[in-house]
Amino acid sequence: MFGDYSISDLGAILAMQGFAGLILFSVYVLMALGLAIIFGQMGVINMAHGEFMILGAYVTWMTSSAVQSVAPWLFPGYFFIAMMLAFVASGALGMLVEWALIRHLYKRPLDTLLATWGLSLILQQAYRSIFGAREVGVELPEWMMGSWQATDAIQIPINGMFVMGLTILITIAVFYILFWSSWGKQVRAVVQNRVMAGAVGINTEKVDRYTFALGCGIAGIAGSAFTMIGSTGPTAGQLYIVDTFLVVVFGGAASLFGTIASAFSISQTQSTLEFFLSGSMAKVITLLTIVAILMVRPQGLFALKVRK
Amino acid sequence: MSDVSKPGLQSPLRRKLLMGMAALPAVSMLSRPSFADVPATSAVNTTGLAVTDSEVTVGILHSVTGTMAISETGSVEAEKLAIAQINAAGGVLGRKIKFIQEDGASDWPTFAEKAKKLLVNDKCAAVMGCWTSASRKAVLPVFEQYNGMLYYPTFYEGLEQSKNVIYTGQEATQQIIAGLDWVNKTKGAKSFYLLGSDYIWPRTSNKIARKHIENHLQGCKVVGEEYFPLGSTQFNSVINKIKLTKPDVIYAIIVGGSNVAFYKQLKAAGIDLSKQTLLTISVTEDEIDGIGGENIAGAYACMKYFQSLDNPNNKAFVPAFKKMWGEKTVIGDVTQAAYLGPWLWKLTVEKAQSFDIDKIAAASPGVEFKGAPEGYVRIHENHHLWSKTRVGRAKADGQYELIYETADLVEPNPFPKGYQ
Secondary structure, eight states: OOTTSOHHHHHHHHHHHHHHHHHHHHHHHHHHHHHIIIIIIHOOOOTTHHHHHHHHHHHHHHHHHHHHHHOGGGGGGHHHHHHHHHHHHHHHHHHHHHHHTGGGGTTOHHHHHHHHHHHHHHHHHHHHHHHOSSOBOOOOOGGGSSEEESSSSOEEEHHHHHHHHHHHHHHHHHHHHHHTSHHHHHHHHHHHOHHHHHHTTOOHHHHHHHHHHHHHHHHHHHHHHHTTTSOBSTTTTHHHHHHHHHHHHHHOTTOHHHHHHHHHHHHHHHHHHHHHSOHHHHHHHHHHHHHHHHHHOTTOSSOOOOOO | OOEESOGGGHHHHHHHHHHHHHTHHHHHHSOOOOGGGOOOHHHHOOSOOSBOSSEEEEEEEEOSSSTTHHHHHHHHHHHHHHHHHHHHTTOBTTBEEEEEEEEOTTOHHHHHHHHHIIIIISOOSOEEEOOSHHHHHHHHHHHHHTTOOEEEOSOBOOOOOOTTEEEOSOBHHHHHHHHHHHHHHHHOOOEEEEEEESSHHHHHHHHHHHHHHHHHSTTOEEEEEEEEOTTOOOOHHHHHHHHHHOOSEEEEEOOTHHHHHHHHHHHHTTOOTTTSEEEESSOOHHHHHHHOHHHHTTOEEEESOOTTOOSHHHHHHHHHHHHHHOTTOOOOHHHHHHHHHHHHHHHHHHHHTSOOHHHHHHHOTTOEETTOTTSOEEEOTTSBEEBOOEEEEEOTTSOEEEEEEOSSOBOOOSSOTTOO
């Protein structure tokens, strides 16, 4: 397939393809981080993760409409406000859900799967009733669309770079919170040994609630960012949920490093295969490879050694 | 989930009725059957359908919950509008249409179950419904077994024909061939990159497109053909491939949420649709709402109806639709096709002078609807519609501007020879 093309053409395509892989990597990390916290750290299988993301997308849409009608001069920068609001909205909903539903099910992980799946259906219908069944179009400021012309032949999507930057920032923030802040130490203590953590005076209920809210809030930010590259509709969250679980499970449930490593390997495999094969075939081969690796290594790429 | 004339609908309905009453002087000039010549129920209904001296019941069967609600909402709205208008103009054979709405819930077995309910329990004289091919395939045996009549609104892949179905959307060859000829002739396009979501409609349509490009267009070739799982949101790799192969035309049949991702990423990757020709058969005004007009401006779509069509029928239809369903709603190709359903059924019943399914199936060929928003349509012997095919260019405001339309009606050909 490369016979007819000049070296410079191929170089440009390779560079752009490299970026395509990196963008996919950031998208995967961003959507999986929230789940990695909830599933990895708390052991809750949150099937409603996609719906928390879409809440963020709807918040972005509402912010965009509100800013356009009330304060048009703010429009170029509204996205940052929208992301913060998305974090707050999804986090608050997460806190509510944890209090009303999840905390009763900590000892029954399989039931959380069913309960959160039900929750996802409820949320989808709620979005449909509130925002309408049709998709909404989120208008973006002009500077976020289009591409950056690196050379004559190389164009890099601006929204892709934006997602990359955002992913790096959020990843750093999550690592700081979990590994350096005292609250993060409490979270990790609860993960490793809930009873002992309680015995030394950690309020495990409160830790659970805030951990869940943090995971949901990050999902909200991810949803907000994905309005740049995807659709916003009542069921759009379903588009992300499979890939999200794939990344988290493949990485090893309790390891944030694993999530990142797995997002990297899946995205690179996927985007390289997509280039040489067709989209559907690339997906099939990626999934087959993951299944094969998980058969050999059921605990995922990185497993945290925890005394259960 | 059954709701017989929803309470939420009463006020628009009443408004429609008032409009109808205002139009009464004009209507009475038409040859509308007065109460004296309403034919007896026993004469027009010999098979026990839900027809009384004053009412006739039809079914509406679409998904108003689940994934497909995004697409099917417009069809439900159009069908309710058509029914309200027909009632305001005196109904069918002097009988008002009452509708029973069922929710297919985006689930194909549910469609079959609800279809059975509408036919067996409710004895509906006709059913307007279904959207995806999968749902139509699920209800088809039910309609054939219990002898019902389905008016199906979506453009689809063809390869089907039934006594019990009237297809009011275009089948694949109607939609595809004229558009390819147009782009070849006016844009001098020689190389095509075919894209699609991975299921039956895009695959069959691209197959027809490929055959036409390779066998019927001089010196044209397909430089790539790719499918993506439904719901795919990442298109950067294929966009790079498009940049590498530099096709004259990107031929895209991507549906659902993937559509939004595809056009946003295409724009973000620096592909300017005012320079790169893109022809789609899957993006109606409804989809543009989600994609954002600024992301798809410049793309060409090939179908039979655009909201912006400039003809007297459409100029009455669009305001009536917006009055009933809100100023912001847009009307896409399938919504218009759904609007044709109740009207074609009414015209057929009046031609057959009967509600009996067999008589309607037999009377359907040749029925013409001069009030169609798309202009004029006529039912073919194969139960599809003769219709014009049009090409429109998407504008930033989310509307299409009409660029080309076929001079004559295009014959529906659900089993095209040499294209399979």
